[in-house]
Amino acid sequence: MKQYNFCIIFLFAVFHLNGQTASFISSNGGSYKPAPSQCLPSSERAVAEAKTAANVALLQAQGKLPTANEKQIVLFEWPLRQAAGFNYNSYYGISNYVDHNTNVPNQLEDWNCGVRSYDLADGYNHQGIDIFTWPYSWCMMDDNQVEVIAAAAGTIIYKDDGNFDRNCGFGNDPANAIIVQHADGSRAWYWHMKNGSVTSKNVGNTVAAGEYLGVVASSGSSTGPHLHFEVDLGSPSFALIDPYAGPCNSLNTSSWWLSQKPYREPTINTIMTHDAEPIFNACPQPETKNISDCFEGGDLAYFAVYLHDQQINELLEIRIYRPDGTLYVSNSLNSPSTYSASWWWWSYFLPNSSYGTWRFEATTVGQTVTHYFELSENCTPVEIQASALLQGPLSGGLMDTDLYAAGMVPLIDSYGLGESVTSMPSNIVDWVKLELRDPANPAIIMGTRACLLRNDGAIIDPKDGSTSVKFLGITTTSGYVAVRHRNHLGIMTNNAVTF
Numbered sequence: 001m002k003q004y005n006f007c008i009i010f011l012f013a014v015f016h017l018n019g020q021t022a023s024f025i026s027s028n029g030g031s032y033k034p035a036p037s038q039c040l041p042s043s044e045r046a047v048a049e050a051k052t053a054a055n056v057a058l059l060q061a062q063g064k065l066p067t068a069n070e071k072q073i074v075l076f077e078w079p080l081r082q083a084a085g086f087n088y089n090s091y092y093g094i095s096n097y098v099d100h101n102t103n104v105p106n107q108l109e110d111w112n113c114g115v116r117s118y119d120l121a122d123g124y125n126h127q128g129i130d131i132f133t134w135p136y137s138w139c140m141m142d143d144n145q146v147e148v149i150a151a152a153a154g155t156i157i158y159k160d161d162g163n164f165d166r167n168c169g170f171g172n173d174p175a176n177a178i179i180v181q182h183a184d185g186s187r188a189w190y191w192h193m194k195n196g197s198v199t200s201k202n203v204g205n206t207v208a209a210g211e212y213l214g215v216v217a218s219s220g221s222s223t224g225p226h227l228h229f230e231v232d233l234g235s236p237s238f239a240l241i242d243p244y245a246g247p248c249n250s251l252n253t254s255s256w257w258l259s260q261k262p263y264r265e266p267t268i269n270t271i272m273t274h275d276a277e278p279i280f281n282a283c284p285q286p287e288t289k290n291i292s293d294c295f296e297g298g299d300l301a302y303f304a305v306y307l308h309d310q311q312i313n314e315l316l317e318i319r320i321y322r323p324d325g326t327l328y329v330s331n332s333l334n335s336p337s338t339y340s341a342s343w344w345w346w347s348y349f350l351p352n353s354s355y356g357t358w359r360f361e362a363t364t365v366g367q368t369v370t371h372y373f374e375l376s377e378n379c380t381p382v383e384i385q386a387s388a389l390l391q392g393p394l395s396g397g398l399m400d401t402d403l404y405a406a407g408m409v410p411l412i413d414s415y416g417l418g419e420s421v422t423s424m425p426s427n428i429v430d431w432v433k434l435e436l437r438d439p440a441n442p443a444i445i446m447g448t449r450a451c452l453l454r455n456d457g458a459i460i461d462p463k464d465g466s467t468s469v470k471f472l473g474i475t476t477t478s479g480y481v482a483v484r485h486r487n488h489l490g491i492m493t494n495n496a497v498t499f
């Protein structure tokens with residue numbers, strides 16, 4: 001299998017149109033599931049086990065590996081999280097559990113007596129949990145959106161990095177990987193991470209529960225970005241554990257999770273607006289997301305919902321609201337099947353009226369996710385290059401950066417405007433508000449952005465890190481520019497400036 005196995009099911013017939021029909025254009029969607037791969041070919045497993053045994057012997061001789069205490073109870077946190085600055089409602093799906101049926105091929109049984117696993121004719125039964133990132137796995141990997149974290153505290157006893165990380169199928173490339181030994185001697189295997197992302201800690205160093213280990217990717221024998229999470233009892237020899245307690249777990253009776261997730265957890269991962277149909281390119285090319293959060297009157301807009309564990313006949317509803325809170329259109333879908341991951345979109349023409357910030361909502365099984373977008377007379381941004389100096393921290397032409405140096409400038413803006421950065425650019429003094437005001441009446445604010453103030457006075461757009469701050473929906477060709485700060489007096493240009 002050399003590329004992702006996409007099963008896009010066309011389901012026009014099952015959509016129920018219960019809202020306005022005038023603007024409805026089309027809809028589509030279906031299942032998304034990465035093809036299985038032999039996450040740890042036997043050759044790679046043998047090498048990892050040999051290296052681990054050598055590391056353990058050395059660490060024990062050096063007195064650096066605590067003696068396994070079987071009375072210690074080790075419980076796991078979820079081994080993934082979103083990196084700072086990303087805020088999808090959820091970001092993963094599960095493609096495979098441990099296969100407890102030791103016969104092959106296609107004789108499967110997971111911990112809950114289902115068949116969410118795989119085996120191979122060569123005798124391989126899947127030994128871990130495959131958690132894939134979703135939606136847009138390759139973009140998520142390129143953006144470092146989903147991090148692998150230590151499920152429990154322990155000592156690193158195996159580490160590999162520097163390997164190719166965009167594999168699309170079976171192979172003998174080694175994975176970027178970590179094995180952590182816990183207090184009870186058990187071990188967690190974290191496989192397939194991004195080249196160069198693996199923690200700078202080394203074999204023999206300890207990690208805390210929840211500590212960063214790397215970024216989800218597709219190194220090793222892998223068909224797409226996912227984490228293979230595997231647990232074994234450790235010395236004296238490998239003995240597999242399935243962290244899930246369930247009626248068909250043949251390996252252990254109790255759960256190893258701090259809080260075991262249900263077999264299926266129907267969840268809206270995120271919802272998005274697009275200006276064209278999203279495209280899943282051939283592996284390993286990043287997806288063409290065609291995301292747009294600004295539309296002009298009369299534009300065709302695509303409203304997409306991305307889910308994991310959507311189950312058959314579950315109702316999914318979408319609603320699109322005008323800026324005044326009135327409903328523009330709604331639609332719904334009864335899920336035609338049960339999916340590990342799925343996505344659905346509806347497209348509509350937007351009106352030449354009701355300009356402003358619109359709200360798109362999706363609801364399923366009692367959970368609602370919200371996304372805002374702009375309907376504007378003009379989505380071509382006005383770009384403002386502005387600078388400002390705060391008198392207090394100013395000395396010798398530069399402002400001091402004590403807050404930045406102390407890591408105290410928050411990644412999310414201080415004004416509740418929903419702006420954020422994934423990492424703080426260098427030499428930032430604080431967040432400021434940049435406003436464009438009406439050229440005829442400067443009391444009227446036409447647009448507001450939360451921006452980052454650099455120590456040389458430059459005002460930085462947090463969306464792209466540039467010194468040109470973008471404002472959407474501005475219909476005038478000039479305006480007053482004002483800078484405001486949470487505890488300094490605001491300032492405004494004497495005259496309207498031309499954009």
Ligand SMILES: [Zn+2]
Nearest residue numbers: 039128130228
């Ligand atoms: Zn796996």
